[in-house]
Amino acid sequence: xxxxxxxxxxxxxxxxxxxxxxxxxxxxxxxxxxxxxxxxxxxxxxxxxxxxxxxxxxxxxxxxxxxxxxxxxxxxxxxxxxxxxxxxxxxxxxxxxxxxxxxxxxxxxxxxxxxxxxxxxxxxxxxxxxxxxxxxxxxxxxxxxxxx
Amino acid sequence: xxxxxxxxxxxxxxxxxxxxxxxxxxxxxxxxxxxxxxxxxxxxxxxxxxxxxxxxxxxxxxxxxxxxxxxxxxxxxxxxxxxxxxxxxxxxxxxxxxxxxxxxxxxxxxxxxxxxx
Numbered sequence: 001x002x003x004x005x006x007x008x009x010x011x012x013x014x015x016x017x018x019x020x021x022x023x024x025x026x027x028x029x030x031x032x033x034x035x036x037x038x039x040x041x042x043x044x045x046x047x048x049x050x051x052x053x054x055x056x057x058x059x060x061x062x063x064x065x066x067x068x069x070x071x072x073x074x075x076x077x078x079x080x081x082x083x084x085x086x087x088x089x090x091x092x093x094x095x096x097x098x099x100x101x102x103x104x105x106x107x108x109x110x111x112x113x114x115x116x117x118x119x120x121x122x123x124x125x126x127x128x129x130x131x132x133x134x135x136x137x138x139x140x141x142x143x144x145x146x147x148x
Numbered sequence: 149x150x151x152x153x154x155x156x157x158x159x160x161x162x163x164x165x166x167x168x169x170x171x172x173x174x175x176x177x178x179x180x181x182x183x184x185x186x187x188x189x190x191x192x193x194x195x196x197x198x199x200x201x202x203x204x205x206x207x208x209x210x211x212x213x214x215x216x217x218x219x220x221x222x223x224x225x226x227x228x229x230x231x232x233x234x235x236x237x238x239x240x241x242x243x244x245x246x247x248x249x250x251x252x253x254x255x256x257x258x259x260x261x262x263x264x265x
Contacts, residue, residue, distance in 0.1 A: 015173035019150075022203075040203070040234045047205040051172045106179065108209035110242050117241055 005031070005072040010065050013058040013083070015051075021068060022046040028070050029077050032140040041118040042077070042138060048111040049081035049134040056101065057085025057132055076139045084131040091126055150174060153181050160192040161261055163254060167200040170208035179211050183218065192224040193261045197254050199230035209242050216248060229257040 007028050011017045022043040029042055050066055058064040064085065071078045088094045094101070095116075100109035116122045119136040126132040151174035154165040162185055170178065185191065194215060198204075216226045229251040231239065239245060251257040 015171075018171050018173050019169060037234070043203065044205050044234075044238070047171055047203075051205065051207060055172065106175070106210040106214040108206045108213055108242065110206040110209055110238075114206055114238070114241065 053083035057083035088126040162191040169203040172207035175211040
């Protein structure tokens with residue numbers, strides 16, 4: 001495979017779309033012939049980022065939009081998940097394992113930890129009131145990957 | 149794909165079989181069904197049977213931890229069985245095995261709880 005391949009996806013901040021988002025990204029990445037484990041890692045990370053955007057960014061306001069951009073370059077996929085919602089006041093605190101700002105909703109506080117562990121690179125930037133952007137990258141190491 | 153939760157009472161245990169995908173969207177159904185079944189009485193212990201759970205993320209961990217607290221406050225135990233490798237990885241990452249034990253299948257899970265009660 002030569003050059004880059006990009007896709008952008010925008011959808012309402014509704015929980016129904018969490019499954020749609022992770023399946024759409026998995027379908028896009030399938031051209032790199034990932035293993036099932038690699039696909040599961042990507043789907044889980046996307047699910048975490050999108051769920052955060054919906055619950056924390058937008059407080060489940062369905063009139064808001066979550067945007068996913070994915071880029072395949074060589075044997076790597078880069079994914080960004082962006083919302084224009086509330087933003088995160090204290091990023092360092094939010095990234096602590098088991099920390100959640102919404103314990104009443106039975107959140108486990110493991111979202112960022114999972115994204116960090118399941119992807120090769122992970123970055124989050126956020127401004128209070130100005131939205132949140134999660135950028136992550138993973139190399140697909142499948143032997144059958146067409147990139148050489 | 150959505151999620152189906154099948155609940156079965158067996159002696160003083162509640163067996164919960166989850167099929168499909170457990171995320172933020174589907175977690176509420178699991179929460180309400182289990183909350184009600186546990187609160188209704190008779191249930192001391194809960195077995196989460198996850199053979200056909202295709203996908204789970206941290207929202208699933210949240211709802212499981214919530215039910216664990218509910219069962220524990222009533223003096224019961226919660227165990228999981230038939231956990232696929234992807235779900236097991238999530239459990240390990242969260243440290244949930246410090247409080248919830250894992251069994252190979254429903255039969256061994258039931259046996260372990262019969263010893264307890």
